[in-house]
Amino acid sequence: MATPVTLTPVGDPWPERSSWPDHLYPLHGPDFARDPFTYYDNLRRHVGPVVPVSLEESHSIRGYLVIDHAIQLDILRNQRQIWTRDPRWYRDLAEGALPAGHPLIAQFAYRRSRLCSEGAEHAQLSGPGNKALARLDMLRTRDLIEELADQLIDSFFPDGQPADVNEIDILDRYALQLPLLVLMRLTGMEEHSALTAGTAIQEMLSGSAGAQRAAEELAVLMSDLVEHKRKEPGADLVSWMHHYNASGEAEPLTARELSEDIWLQIVAGRGASTTWICNTVLELMTNERLNEDVIAARCSMDQAMNHVMWTNAPIQNLIGRWATEPTWLGGYRIGTGDMAIIGLGASGADPAMRAVGLDTSRTNNAHLAWGAGTHGCPAPARELGALIVRTGLERLWDRLPHMELAVPEERLDWAMPHIARMPTALPVRFPRPPADQPNGESEEWTVTSTPRPAATEPIPPQQQHTSPFTSSPPRTISTAGKDEPSGPRGLLPRWRSLVAWWPKR
Ligand code: HEM
DSSP: OOOOOOOOOTTTTTOOOOOOOOOEOOOSHHHHHHOHHHHHHHHHHHHOOOOOOEESSTTEEEEEEOHHHHHHHHHHTTTOOOOOOOGGGGGHHHTTTTTTTGGGGGGOOOOOSSSGOOOOHHHHHHHHHHHHHHOOOOHHHHHHHHHHHHHHHHHSSOOOOOSSSEEEEEEIIITHHHHHHHHOOOOOOOOHHHHHHHHHHHHHHSTTHHHHHHHHHHHHHEEEEEEEHHOOSSSSHHHHHHHHHHHHSSSSOHHHHHOOOOHHHHHHHHHHHHHHHHHHHHHHOOOHHHHHHHHHHHHHHHHHHHHHHHHSSSOOOOEEEEEEEEEEEEEEEEEEEEEEEEEGGGGGGGGHHHHTTTTGGGTTOOOOOTOSEEEEEHHHHHHHHHHHHHHHHHHHHHTTTOOOOOOOEEEEEEEETSSBBBBBBBEEEEEOOOSSSSSSSSSGGGSSSSOOOTTTTTTOOOGTTTTSSSOOOOOOOOOTOOOOOOOOOOOEEEEEEEEEOOOOO
């Protein structure tokens, strides 16, 4: 067990504890996993807008689940500066009260990252990453996503020959892979490091015995990437982060801080995009009216995705926020270091929001699925996340029309929805795709709707392995006005082995 920390992060002794309610409602177990929405609804009706909960059997991981939209927003905006996202304020953790080895404990590890910082430090740690993301040329990024999506769809038919009826697990073969491949490409990873990083991320998130070793391996890969791009910048996000880091007015970040931010972008971006793709596929396959409207273009894919943000948010609970001083929450006295859990998954069932929002859920984007306040998903990251998900879904709907669930919805197994809510597998069935679809053997399909040099044109050697979704940062660090505009850079290299290798679960 870790040595208990007896002082708060600002060096004061922890104040006397507020007492916890006698009864903690279980936020675990099969009923909760299968149908958290009915569960939240019952809690709201029988307990109230804030519910004292435990996240596992021993009741050691406990917090106040907030299921009311307005109170959620108040905590996230944090205008009274009571709440922090720095887990060193989590008193039960600091005092060593959490059960060793529980998979959720990794969520509470402090990292020298914007996620665990506040105020000026948060702004400093966020700067280079946000500015680099804002450099992305979204049209070209869309090309990249389409190309990777097509490679993945081609890989459903290893010999290029679809059967009359085809069945695959769309979560494993597509939703888990596409966002990670895109993010690894945008950060400028070489294929061989991306292979190792992909395996390490899978293992780290599996909660298996090797998770800790995988996390360490990933950290080494991220720092190698930062070092490599410092010496040899290219047309990628990490090189732009170096550029803004060296040319900004703030104190430059260390290599370690830069690599933490890249880690955060890949892990956070991948997790939420995967779940959003998966949940939208499921919604469209089970909500006939919505699917018909999407197919008939009465509803855009964006609108279908917005609906899912309300009804089955990719991130279900923000675990958590910690009180830096005693306060009141929904009638409960909260002590310094107690945890609030923002139940985003419960918002769609909030009667107040249902009254104003759910009828228009395709267009009303007042949901909190992106978070809010300082720690809300930053604007350029949202734009990228939505692009990955929309493009991925549009390619699926274009190339595999008539896709349907291969098992009844009630037979899907659900992972514990503490943070993300996804089935453990999403088997789908679809007929032979139309004959003129790309099949991976033809060269023609690499030319997308955006003009690119013809395949026969030689690609200059220095451009062969660059990705055309952003320009290269200027070599000489300078202030504004010297950035080169992005320009066409030739065909994207295919990641054949990466797509083919993907570990099957
Ligand atoms: C695709 C759908 C996405 C959703 C639904 C989503 C959702 C969220 C949410 C709810 C938070 C708030 C976390 C909290 O308050 O504790 C967040 C934060 C964050 N997201 Fe996203 N995200 C998405 C995509 C992405 C992508 C693609 C990236 C990066 C490339 C990204 C980078 C981040 C970062 C860096 C933060 C931390 C912000 C901070 O603490 O200052 N997200 N995201």
